[in-house]
Amino acid sequence: MTVLRGPDSSEDRAQLGSQAVLPETVDVNIRQLDPIPAPRAFINELPITHDVIRLVQDSRRQISDVLHGRDDRLLVIVGPCSIHDPKAAKDYANRLGELKSQLSDDLLIVMRVYFEKPRTTIGWKGLINDPDLDGTFNIRKGMWLARRILLDVADQGLPAATEWLDPITPQYLCDLVSWGAIGARNTESQVHRELASGMSMPIGFKNSTDGNVKAAADSCFASANEHHFLSINLDGHVIAAETKGNPDCHVILRGSNHGPNYSAESVAEALEALRNMHVGEAASHGVVIDAAHGNSGKNEIREAEVVEQLATRIANGEPGISGIMMESFIEGGHQDPAPLGQLVYGRSVTDRCIAWPRTEELLRKLASAVRMRRNRLSE
Ligand SMILES: O=C[C@H](O)[C@H](O)COP(=O)(O)O
Numbered sequence: 001m002t003v004l005r006g007p008d009s010s011e012d013r014a015q016l017g018s019q020a021v022l023p024e025t026v027d028v029n030i031r032q033l034d035p036i037p038a039p040r041a042f043i044n045e046l047p048i049t050h051d052v053i054r055l056v057q058d059s060r061r062q063i064s065d066v067l068h069g070r071d072d073r074l075l076v077i078v079g080p081c082s083i084h085d086p087k088a089a090k091d092y093a094n095r096l097g098e099l100k101s102q103l104s105d106d107l108l109i110v111m112r113v114y115f116e117k118p119r120t121t122i123g124w125k126g127l128i129n130d131p132d133l134d135g136t137f138n139i140r141k142g143m144w145l146a147r148r149i150l151l152d153v154a155d156q157g158l159p160a161a162t163e164w165l166d167p168i169t170p171q172y173l174c175d176l177v178s179w180g181a182i183g184a185r186n187t188e189s190q191v192h193r194e195l196a197s198g199m200s201m202p203i204g205f206k207n208s209t210d211g212n213v214k215a216a217a218d219s220c221f222a223s224a225n226e227h228h229f230l231s232i233n234l235d236g237h238v239i240a241a242e243t244k245g246n247p248d249c250h251v252i253l254r255g256s257n258h259g260p261n262y263s264a265e266s267v268a269e270a271l272e273a274l275r276n277m278h279v280g281e282a283a284s285h286g287v288v289i290d291a292a293h294g295n296s297g298k299n300e301i302r303e304a305e306v307v308e309q310l311a312t313r314i315a316n317g318e319p320g321i322s323g324i325m326m327e328s329f330i331e332g333g334h335q336d337p338a339p340l341g342q343l344v345y346g347r348s349v350t351d352r353c354i355a356w357p358r359t360e361e362l363l364r365k366l367a368s369a370v371r372m373r374r375n376r377l378s379e
Pocket residue numbers: 081117118119120121122123293350351
């Protein structure tokens with residue numbers, strides 16, 4: 001685990017200090033700058049295998065096919081609100097991987113493997129930021145663990161979904177990720193739209209927390225175009241990136257502070273607006289509906305009911321629903337973040353999650369709904 005041991009950060013700090021003659025106008029509010037090895041060091045230490053390359057490429061292609069309507073399955077992005085325990089993440093992936101193989105004719109299952117949490121104000125910001133959940137903020141360790149967990153998830157034959165929050169993180173992890181989200185709090189951010197335009201996987205933009213779907217639609221349009229912006233390369237050098245534009249951006253309806261937006265009317269309205277805005281084929285074809293967050297008032301009982309209602313609508317042949325997102329973990333509900341030894345195993349430390357047995361039941365219902373939709377359309 002060389003990236004965890006070295007290079008020694010105190011030496012690096014001394015070197016940084018000696019090279020720089022800093023005027024008193026900088027670093028006024030900085031306490032510490034701790035160097036972290038460049039992405040390539042992590043990738044060399046935890047490399048992607050040939051099998052995982054194939055899994056990621058195939059999954060990205062299949063997700064794109066569902067989003068464009070070339071594959072009649074339902075995309076299902078399901079898993080914990082956030083990952084905090086590598087063992088529980090692997091355990092969950094093992095269960096979900098088994099179900100994915102059983103339901104693969106009808107559902108394209110992708111596991112939520114979320115390492116970065118956008119907070120409304122303050123709070124635990126995820127495994128990368130504070131992997132020991134104790135305020136020691138060992139980001140170097142968090143990044144190492146995130147790569148390790150993504151490899152473990154892929155070992156179960158499961159594609160991974162994550163939210164891209166910090167614009168530097170993707171260089172460390174993106175080779176292992178098949179689907180990405182830009183969250184409700186960042187959907188209007190130019191930085192995230194630029195990022196999405198160059199990402200190698202389909203990207204879903206959430207509607208904003210106040211319910212604005214146009215912001216997400218604008219994002220799909222903006223990210224389908226090429227951009228030029230500052231970034232870093234795999235060696236950690238600052239670069240000017242030139243992107244081609246991402247053809248697989250789409251909207252995620254996640255409800256809002258004012259209530260849900262998963263009704264048939266909300267979907268039809270969003271799709272009509274998207275088509276009028278010429279946002280691209282994937283975004284115009286259908287939306288992903290997030291059954292959690294504003295669509296369930298962050299209540300997992302309600303969230304499961306939303307999934308059941310969506311299953312009925314899909315079975316009845318309602319068009320425009322490309323995918324569903326669910327927050328689910330081994331145990332239901334949630335608990336306050338704390339160091340691992342003090343936590344209930346397999347329970348969320350962020351938003352409330354649906355327990356595994358109920359998740360399994362819901363996934364089987366969704367698969368059967370897709371079969372009914374298929375039969376109905378072929379009649
Ligand atoms: O999905 C997770 C949360 O809803 C999101 O990170 C915001 O959480 P907060 O409002 O508790 O900060």
